[in-house]
Amino acid sequence: MSRYIFIVSGERSDRENNLEILMEQLQSYGGSIIKVRPSTFGKTKNTKFRYALHILDSRTAPGMINWQKFSLPRVQDKKLYERIKKGFSVEDYVMNLYER
Numbered sequence: 001m002s003r004y005i006f007i008v009s010g011e012r013s014d015r016e017n018n019l020e021i022l023m024e025q026l027q028s029y030g031g032s033i034i035k036v037r038p039s040t041f042g043k044t045k046n047t048k049f050r051y052a053l054h055i056l057d058s059r060t061a062p063g064m065i066n067w068q069k070f071s072l073p074r075v076q077d078k079k080l081y082e083r084i085k086k087g088f089s090v091e092d093y094v095m096n097l098y099e100r
Contacts, residue, residue, distance in 0.1 A: 009051040031059035
């Protein structure tokens with residue numbers, strides 16, 4: 001099982017389109033997608049854009065996804081992971097990165 005922590009920042013249509021592409025990619029190899037927690041939304045500082053944070057589990061390996069299909073640039077963040085320490089959740093990390 002792979003955990004996907006996926007943040008999309010931009011216009012609402014871009015956020016929705018890229019989430020749809022991700023879901024199609026994860027489902028194209030079969031198996032279910034488990035939504036780990038409810039999606040989180042917020043405003044991106046110093047811009048007119050908003051962000052959406054999605055945390056999903058899937059049996060589809062990252063190497064099986066065609067990342068070229070996404071309409072927005074893709075950036076891998078090595079600091080974007082589940083934290084064990086109380087008070088330092090992935091949601092806290094994203095909020096501090098995008099909102100402050």
